[in-house]
Amino acid sequence: MSDSVEAPKIEFPCEDYPIKVVGNNENNFYGFVVETVQIHAPDLDITQVTFQDSRNGRFQSVRLKIRATGEAQLQALFEDLKASGRVHMVL
Known part of the structure; x- marks a missing residue:
């Protein structure tokens, strides 16, 4: 018998979906993340x-x-x- 637990499903659209991006602190990492996210979520509130x-x-x-x-x-x-090779983790 397996006690596997399924992750909760996200209901879309999800207005405040949280994301954390971790990478090396160099070459304007913050700006790179914001620019990349804006490609996929143009309404990002910076x-x-x-x-x-x-x-x-x-x-x-x-x-x-x-x-x-x-x-x-x-x-x-x-x-x-x-x-990009600049990101270590996306949570």
Whole structure:
């Protein structure tokens, strides 16, 4: 008998879908993340985007919320961020 638990399904559109992107703190990482996200979510409110440097300043995390319209949008966004080679994690 398996006790596998399915992840909760997201209902689209999701107005405040949270995303956290972690990468090296270099070459305007914050700007790169914002520009990439705006390709997939043009209505991104950049006044709500926050970032934080790691304790040693080597990494930076960028937190934002988008209006998620579907699985395809999220998959394409995550793939573009990861394909850059600048992103370590997308949560």
